[in-house]
Amino acid sequence: xxxxxxxxxxxxxxxxxxxxxxxxxxxxxxxxxxxxxxxxxxxxxxxxxxxxxxxxxxxxxxxxxxxxxxxxxxxxxxxxxxxxxxxxxxxxxxxxxxxxxxxxxxxxxxxxxxxxxxxxxxxxxxxxxxxxxxxxxxxxxxxxxxxxxxxxxxxxxxxxxxxxxxxxxxxxxxxxxxxxxxxxxxxxxxxxxxxxxxxxxxxxxxxxxxxxxxx
Numbered sequence: 001x002x003x004x005x006x007x008x009x010x011x012x013x014x015x016x017x018x019x020x021x022x023x024x025x026x027x028x029x030x031x032x033x034x035x036x037x038x039x040x041x042x043x044x045x046x047x048x049x050x051x052x053x054x055x056x057x058x059x060x061x062x063x064x065x066x067x068x069x070x071x072x073x074x075x076x077x078x079x080x081x082x083x084x085x086x087x088x089x090x091x092x093x094x095x096x097x098x099x100x101x102x103x104x105x106x107x108x109x110x111x112x113x114x115x116x117x118x119x120x121x122x123x124x125x126x127x128x129x130x131x132x133x134x135x136x137x138x139x140x141x142x143x144x145x146x147x148x149x150x151x152x153x154x155x156x157x158x159x160x161x162x163x164x165x166x167x168x169x170x171x172x173x174x175x176x177x178x179x180x181x182x183x184x185x186x187x188x189x190x191x192x193x194x195x196x197x198x199x200x201x202x203x204x205x206x207x208x209x210x211x212x213x214x215x
Contacts, residue, residue, distance in 0.1 A: 004187060005104040008120055011183025012099050015127040018176030019092035021169055022134045026085040029055045029065060030164035032145045048164060051082050077144040081137040088133035091126050092177065099123030099184055117187045124184025131177035138170035 029050030046057040055065040068074055100106055102120030104113075142163060149160050 007183050008099075008103045008187050009105055011124065011180040011186075012103060013180070014176050014183065015092070015099070015124075015180025016096060018127070018131065018173045018178075018180060019089070019096065021173035021176060022085070022088055022092065022130070025134075025138070025166045025170040025173055026051060026089065028164075028166040028169070029053045030166045031081075031141055032161040032167075033164040035149065035160045035162040047161075049161070050164075050166060051078060051085065075144075077140055081141045084133045084137035084140070088130045088137065091133065092130035095123045095126030095130060095181070097123075098126060102184075102187070104187075120187040121185050124181040124187070127177050127181030127184065131174045131181065134170055134177065135174040138167050138174070142167050 027050075029052070030048045031050045032048070034045075034047045045059070048055045048057065053065045053067045055063055057063045068078075071079065099120055100123075102116050102118070102123055104116070104120075145161055145163060145167075149162060
């Protein structure tokens, strides 16, 4: 496996790790958590909220979670982040399958290396789109949390919410997925295509030329 094949494999592993991280971020309920800023802690219960459920962690270590009751009753930013994360995971899943077919280290379609490389590039594009969807979902949710934290309100600061760990996992997943997809997009073989063009141009014509007698 040459340098191009090693680059493809590294990109695939990075993108796969990013997709798994995005899946973990989508499932975890720590998209926002109780803020402990302020002079005094007014509750012994830590609250966590995610895209699918909300949890309450007691100081004794007991955790109770409850799924969101209704989809239509959720805030718009939660519904939008849900949809973007689902689209991101689907794009990444198809990117995993397409990239395996197009990578040089697999035997599928090895008789046509140019088409195989184009398939790998298509897988890289899917990973990049997946990373962009994850970035949009996480950033949208983080923007809402920031707005509610700094908004003028009668709610004390230590009763508001701040960034949860799932947001940071989502940002990390975005970087891994897009970096891996970019490496896969470098699989397009310009040298092979140029060699094929020059080979076609250098081949002699099979048609016989009829000499002109001038009569």
